[in-house]
Amino acid sequence: MSKHPHSSAINQGETPAAHGHTDHAPERKPISMRQALVGLFCILLVMTVLTITGILPRIQARTTLEQKTVELATPSVIAIQPTPGKPIEDLVLPGNVTAYTDSPIYSRTPGYLMHWYYDIGAHVKKGALLAVIATPEVDQELAQAEADLKTAEANAKNAKIQSDRYNSLIASHAVSQQNTDIFTYQAQSTAAQVASARANVQRLEELTSFEKIYAPFSGVVTARNVDIGQLINVGAGNELFHMQAVDTLRVYSSVPEVYSGSVKVGEEVGLTLPEHPGEVFEGKVVRTARAVDPATRTLLVEVDVANPKEALLAGTLAQAHFKVAPVGNVFVLPVSALIFRSAGLQVGTVRNGIAHLVTVTMGQDDGRTVQINTGLNKDDLVIQDPPDSLVDGEKVRVLTPSEVVAARGGF
Numbered sequence: 559m560s561k562h563p564h565s566s567a568i569n570q571g572e573t574p575a576a577h578g579h580t581d582h583a584p585e586r587k588p589i590s591m592r593q594a595l596v597g598l599f600c601i602l603l604v605m606t607v608l609t610i611t612g613i614l615p616r617i618q619a620r621t622t623l624e625q626k627t628v629e630l631a632t633p634s635v636i637a638i639q640p641t642p643g644k645p646i647e648d649l650v651l652p653g654n655v656t657a658y659t660d661s662p663i664y665s666r667t668p669g670y671l672m673h674w675y676y677d678i679g680a681h682v683k684k685g686a687l688l689a690v691i692a693t694p695e696v697d698q699e700l701a702q703a704e705a706d707l708k709t710a711e712a713n714a715k716n717a718k719i720q721s722d723r724y725n726s727l728i729a730s731h732a733v734s735q736q737n738t739d740i741f742t743y744q745a746q747s748t749a750a751q752v753a754s755a756r757a758n759v760q761r762l763e764e765l766t767s768f769e770k771i772y773a774p775f776s777g778v779v780t781a782r783n784v785d786i787g788q789l790i791n792v793g794a795g796n797e798l799f800h801m802q803a804v805d806t807l808r809v810y811s812s813v814p815e816v817y818s819g820s821v822k823v824g825e826e827v828g829l830t831l832p833e834h835p836g837e838v839f840e841g842k843v844v845r846t847a848r849a850v851d852p853a854t855r856t857l858l859v860e861v862d863v864a865n866p867k868e869a870l871l872a873g874t875l876a877q878a879h880f881k882v883a884p885v886g887n888v889f890v891l892p893v894s895a896l897i898f899r900s901a902g903l904q905v906g907t908v909r910n911g912i913a914h915l916v917t918v919t920m921g922q923d924d925g926r927t928v929q930i931n932t933g934l935n936k937d938d939l940v941i942q943d944p945p946d947s948l949v950d951g952e953k954v955r956v957l958t959p960s961e962v963v964a965a966r967g968g969f
Contacts, residue, residue: 637908637939637956643888653811653878657802665790666768669693680779688771700762707755714748721745777803807865811878812856820882827861828879889930906941915950
């Protein structure tokens with residue numbers, strides 16, 4: 559093949575020019591091991607910084623959340639110190655006010671009520687005539703008994719004459735010994751009949767004396783259950799009147815066994831009644847039952863109180879204030895601190911942030927505060943208003959005074 563004359567020249571001419579060009583490409587140097595390690599370290603450092611700046615806040619947030627969760631799960635309580643009891647305490651107990659003498663009046667003889675003289679509320683003296691009962695049957699029986707007595711006395715008189723006559727003739731042998739003995743025994747028999755008839759007359763006279771009803775003691779008529787013309791039956795089923803002596807009243811109160819040793823005969827007892835607000839009536843312990851009732855574990859105490867103006871009414875309920883000495887170390891707590899469960903009466907105490915349930919025995923309870931006789935010490939911190947879910951050994955957080963004020967709305 560033939561070649562173009564100019565192509566060869568051109569190619570030949572370009573070669574020198576190409577070799578004579580002044581711009582040469584830079585030569586690449588190989589990366590050293592040190593530079594590679596520095597670069598890798600920088601990359602790891604950047605990645606570590608980025609990782610730490612992203613994880614640490616998360617860890618901190620998680621830790622904070624866990625702490626908040628634990629704090630919220632831990633119940634917050636208010637802890638108070640129990641108040642020591644007083645050396646002499648005012649033990650307030652209910653007392654039943656009764657009349658010093660209280661008696662229903664019945665009839666001992668049957669008949670019809672002819673008249674009554676005193677109604678309810680009347681003051682009567684001992685021996686006053688209250689009512690009169692008509693007893694015609696008893697009157698007739700008395701008349702018959704008196705006639706029988708006269709007959710018996712006549713027979714006895716005749717037998718006595720015959721006996722005396724025969725006894726005077728027996729010495730001269732004018733009469734037989736047998737007849738003399740017969741008349742002697744007849745005289746003795748008729749004398750016994752006279753005694754029997756006389757006793758019957760006395761019995762009926764006693765019954766007729768009961769036609770008049772008299773007051774057995776000085777007092778007040780509190781009930782009248784009969785009226786004129788009413789049939790009167792004998793026995794306790796038909797009460798005619800009811801009387802009470804109210805110049806002095808008896809107040810009966812049951813003292814708990816734990817305080818029974820503090821109640822002494824002769825000591826003063828204050829009595830308060832709701833119908834006499836602000837007034838205190840002074841009474842005195844006059845006697846006790848001297849035995850504890852095993853059913854109630856209480857000692858029955860009688861307190862007498864003078865009632866000259868009749869300000870107090872029998873049948874009312876009074877509050878008796880006894881001065882007693884506390885038994886053991888007595889502390890006073892609000893009622894809200896008590897825990898009533900199957901294990902018995904308990905309170906919650908706090909030691910080193912741990913709740914402990916303590917079994918206690920209760921004394922006086924006035925509805926707002928309660929006395930604790932056993933189970934507490936003076937250094938114990940008692941949980942007020944313990945939660946229902948509180949268990950022994952549970953961790954609790956005791957609120958500070960400022961937190962208590964804040965929880966109560968700043969009051």
